[in-house]
Amino acid sequence: MILADGVLKVSRRARAEIRAERHTGPTAGLAPGFVQANLVVLPFDLAGDFARFCDYNPKPCPVLARSEPGDPSFPTLGEDIDVRTDLPRYRVWRNGDLADEITDIRAWWREDFVAFALGCSFSFEQLLIAEDIEVRHIKRGTNVPMYRTTIETVPAGFFSGPLVVSMRPLRSADAIRAIEITSKHPNVHGAPVHIGFPEQIGVADLARPDYGEPIDVEAGELPVFWACGVTPQAVIERCKPPFCITHAPGCMLITDIPIEGNGVEIR
């Protein structure tokens, strides 16, 4: 569903700013009301395995769209999207090592590349805020903290690796409501995977996230962990594909798909 032009301007304008490299950082809080997406770009010969990996791991990797080989557009997510320019920041990976972080991947694009757009927690955060639940990293203007866990994803062909989670500190009543709300939205990670005991999922120190920025958990708050679309990056580090590209954590693709609340499915 694409809204009328007047409403679209918010997401299109945000993409235009990003395309022009006037915005090159995290997209949390940008174009509120529109679905954001994680990006994974792989050569065609690995795309089949990755599609299966996503099928087996729908919580971290809910597929919103998959491009045709060589085609950098996502027509179902927005009319003018070009995934080579429309994200603020990309990560280029060689043999599982981070080779570069850049703001435009046109120079690296290949005719055998397939792009996957995966649902992102920035979308459900808008639903939480709409229910008066404070999302602290948005209030602070920082990137959400993300952690590699000791929870293993379900492997598929070439791909296997640890689950990555994002963490939001919430008071008890808000945590319960956040679970109720997000469980209705499987396309943007669904219900949390853990609550309360970071050490049980292999997170030794909340103050030292593997991605993003730390956020304080105050006394009387629970750390609530959701499966995260950065999981494929931990998988890439483990499995070492010769070459691939992802978004940089927190720097997402803004789509023209409106987020709808009250139990209505996001896509």
Next chain:
Amino acid sequence: MILADGVLKVSRRARAEIRAERHTGPTAGLAPGFVQANLVVLPFDLAGDFARFCDYNPKPCPVLARSEPGDPSFPTLGEDIDVRTDLPRYRVWRNGDLADEITDIRAWWREDFVAFALGCSFSFEQLLIAEDIEVRHIKRGTNVPMYRTTIETVPAGFFSGPLVVSMRPLRSADAIRAIEITSKHPNVHGAPVHIGFPEQIGVADLARPDYGEPIDVEAGELPVFWACGVTPQAVIERCKPPFCITHAPGCMLITDIPIEGNGVEIR
């Protein structure tokens, strides 16, 4: 919905045992698969206020059925139910004080009495067990621990008082699933009201419940608190109606209504 006779026998047989006073204790785990109910019996002149109190406080007081004045039956909950004999144990209240605990209230029945059947967490426990979530007090064969909280109910006319909660210790992943499951069943208390920090809701010592029996919360588990149908008893203690009758905590009315899982509404 009433099932065929063969299936009904489980709940009817349990009621027959109770009516014959061969079972005079808690009903947790009895007649699995059938909805159980809390009981509140009030004179007609207070029934209107109590009905409003239930409307305002649907989490602790979800009304499954309300009897006609003087009529001890609940035809929508089971064909042969007589609320004067079909619960294992009753509490008789005079001016807010517990006057007696008895197994039959026929001697006290009056033509102006109205009976309310309220949804009970013993019903959703069956849904949790069906999803392989351990409900420890059932496994141990003890009564669920219940606590008066510092959370106030919404007052209605004569009635006001503290929310009473039941507590189940759960590991994180089970707590999340239990929230997802119970949030789909508002007729049996719905989602929890608190998780994690007993002191935030005025529960100073988990080992000393106000009703029921204590249960250990192990390291790495979260105490999860649901609104409880014993709330009217705390309200009665506060508001001191001249005379009324309730079930004894844990000793419920077993109905012929089947519990249905997988998101299907219980009634």
